[in-house]
Amino acid sequence: MIIAIDAGHYRSTPGKRCMKKLDPNETREWILNDRMARHVEALLADYECTVLRCDDRTGEKDTELYERAAKANRAGAAAFISIHHNAGVNGQSGGGICVFRAENASETTKKFQKAVYDETVSRTGLKGNRATPLPVTNHTVTYNAKMPSILGEFGFMDSSTDVPIILTEEFSKQCAAGIVAALVDIFKIKKKEIKKMDKFPDIKDSGYRDYINRAAELGLMQGFADGSFRPNEPVTRGMLAAVAVRLKEGKGGK
Numbered sequence: 171m172i173i174a175i176d177a178g179h180y181r182s183t184p185g186k187r188c189m190k191k192l193d194p195n196e197t198r199e200w201i202l203n204d205r206m207a208r209h210v211e212a213l214l215a216d217y218e219c220t221v222l223r224c225d226d227r228t229g230e231k232d233t234e235l236y237e238r239a240a241k242a243n244r245a246g247a248a249a250f251i252s253i254h255h256n257a258g259v260n261g262q263s264g265g266g267i268c269v270f271r272a273e274n275a276s277e278t279t280k281k282f283q284k285a286v287y288d289e290t291v292s293r294t295g296l297k298g299n300r301a302t303p304l305p306v307t308n309h310t311v312t313y314n315a316k317m318p319s320i321l322g323e324f325g326f327m328d329s330s331t332d333v334p335i336i337l338t339e340e341f342s343k344q345c346a347a348g349i350v351a352a353l354v355d356i357f358k359i360k361k362k363e364i365k366k367m368d369k370f371p372d373i374k375d376s377g378y379r380d381y382i383n384r385a386a387e388l389g390l391m392q393g394f395a396d397g398s399f400r401p402n403e404p405v406t407r408g409m410l411a412a413v414a415v416r417l418k419e420g421k422g423g424k
């Protein structure tokens with residue numbers, strides 16, 4: 171299953187930024203969109219799906235809106251979510267999250283739209299008092315994407331209430347968690363089975379877990395007699411020699 175996401179705009183889009191009076195750094199919208207997109211991607215890594223970024227993840231180039239939808243269509247993505255931050259309250263205190271869908275949306279899209287709204291608002295408390303929570307607008311991306319697709323505006327970059335919140339890493343992570351919870355619920359995405367971790371329970375928490383698993387699979391390293399790997403124990407010269415020779419002779423190598 172492919173989940174398509176895009177961080178709205180690109181780094182240098184004119185105008186799209188936090189209001190200077192509220193954020194002296196005038197943080198660019200793409201920076202906020204990209205941060206949230208990365209959190210979504212990191213959380214989805216634990217699930218049986220692949221994430222397709224439909225914008226340029228370096229932020230250097232603007233990907234045309236139609237092309238973003240076309241990319242998701244070509245890949246046969248199961249769902250599409252476009253991540254944005256809003257503007258339009260001109261320094262006032264109103265704002266909040268709103269999630270758009272296109273007019274031609276399916277029932278699944280409507281459920282997806284509501285789920286993203288509910289899951290992000292419940293985690294962040296950023297309930298809109300200015301924004302219509304679930305608006306219908308034919309944005310180029312959601313209108314042209316063939317799969318259930320929504321566009322989320324996660325707070326206002328010119329709201330005195332929202333700006334201090336949306337600038338935080340915590341908010342970005344909470345929204346991402348809400349987006350992922352909605353995706354998992356609506357598209358029934360399964361959590362990845364973690365068989366490898368069960369095979370060597372003692373390496374569960376090691377930062378080198380994947381390397382140890384791979385070295386074991388390739389036959390380059392062996393566990394102790396009890397099946398454990400004890401990832402924090404030192405390697406003796408003898409063990410290193412064994413690994414070196416196995417590597418040199420291509421034994422176990424696939």
Ligand SMILES: [Zn+2]
Nearest residue numbers: 178199254255
């Ligand atoms: Zn935007």
